[in-house]
Amino acid sequence: GNILSQENAITRFVARKLGLAGQTESEQALVDMLYEQYWCTFRNNGISHEGEHYSIEALKGLERRGGPRYQEMRRVNNFTRGERSLAALGVFEERLESSETGFLVGDTPTVIDLALFEALFEL
Secondary structure: OOOOOOHHHHHHHHHHHOOOOOOOHHHHHHHHHHHHHHHHHOOOOOOOOEOOOOEHHHHOOOOOOOOOOHHHOOOOOOOOHHHHHHHHHHHHHHHHHHOOOOOOOOOOOOHHHHHHHHHHHOO
16 A cells, blocks of 8 residues: 655544544535644644644633634734633634534544644643
8 A cells, every 4th residue: 555644634634534624625625724724833833732823831821812813813912822722722612612512523533623622621
């Protein structure tokens, strides 16, 4: 067989094999979109869990307060890592609030639900 490399390619391959990639093409696209958001923020483009857009340490002890949505933040900004981290979390919070199932996409767990759980478990 072929050798598969690159973490995201492997993750998506396994997710499809285990039924964790979404049940329809629309759900699969949404899972991919949210997983990319997770990868770019929570995983800091795969480098670590501590970075420019998301920091577990910066979140600890930080009080929730109003601020801009992540989608409204400019790439270069004067927000603290904690404020950027809260905004990144807000993307997923908004998605869960609009979901009627308790899952980020569809009515069963997907790879993004598991990835988000793992990231939040560190808090």
